[in-house]
Amino acid sequence: MALSTAPGPPPPGLSAAKIVAYLHGPEPYLLIPDPTPGTHQALVRWLQGRQAVAGPVVARTDAGASLRWARTLLALTPQWPGTAGELLFVEDHLAKVVLFQDPLLAGHLSAKWLGRLSDMTPRQRERMEQTLLAWLEGGGAAEAAQLLRIHPQTVRYRLRKLERIFGGSLRTPQARFEILLALKIHGMAAECARLRHRAEELPARAASEPRRDARSIGR
Incomplete structure (x- = not known):
């Protein structure tokens, strides 16, 4: 323990x-x-x-x-x-x-695949990563559209862009497996970073809040 x-x-x-x-x-x-x-x-x-x-x-x-x-x-x-x-x-x-047993190797795997989206804006990259993850987990454009609650044609449009970026890798089982791992690593790391940031903010927020004694309560 x-x-x-x-x-x-x-x-x-x-x-x-x-x-x-x-x-x-x-x-x-x-x-x-x-x-x-x-x-x-x-x-x-x-x-x-x-x-x-x-x-x-x-x-x-x-x-x-x-x-x-x-x-x-x-x-x-x-x-x-x-x-x-x-x-x-x-x-x-x-x-x-x-x-995350080897954070450096996990980060390298994530960068190997998701680094190809680095030229996009943060919002564009987020949409592409969500679409790619939904497609890999769902098994098809229709399933991904259902998971994302968007029109299937929107998913197909994004997938065509992803195919231009990733080339034939999206048709290779080994590459699809690595890309799925990269997306999972990226998502977990982002969530951990958000939670850690919130945890670090708590002391500063508590210190900045005005204190009220018992006499001020109810006034």
């Missing part, structure tokens, strides 16, 4: 579960045997107010891999100041963790 910040000493109920806690240094973590429901509840109470990610249960020799996956997801999760932490599970976000 990867932790955003170190908690205090574990309560007696958790000590009995033989939890190994490394709470010093910039990346605190826990090693926990396959948790029972009671252990899970005690963990949530102990870690309240801290962001934490639990890796999947693996053989002892693979514990380092489970922790690495947990840290990957923790790095993608924005830390919300002043809010209670949340216990996340890698098992619920496997695709995201797989795509």
Whole structure:
């Protein structure tokens, strides 16, 4: 289990579960045997107010891999100041963790394909990426139009432009698979960036709001 910040000493109920806690240094973590429901509840109470990610249960020799996956997801999760932490599970976000195990390689894959749209305006690029994703996921222009709630002819027009940009790649299964991954990586990275930006704005927004004492309430 990867932790955003170190908690205090574990309560007696958790000590009995033989939890190994490394709470010093910039990346605190826990090693926990396959948790029972009671252990899970005690963990949530102990870690309240801290962001934490639990890796999947693996053989002892693979514990380092489970922790690495947990840290990957923790790095993608924005830390919300002043809010209670949340216990996340890698098992619920496997695709995201797989795509971002090597952020540099993921970014290279995204740039390899989506960089071809760099000459467009941000709005044009967004429309093309949405159309391409809907087409790849839906399996055809009619299905993409239904997903996007636009006219099929609009989808076909955009697809013709995309075919001029990507050439014969859109007819190659391997290229279509890589383009779909690139779109997924781009979308997840953009969403993480938006959430992180919102999290960073919270302290500044709270500081700028005028404080009201009890006497001013109701006036």
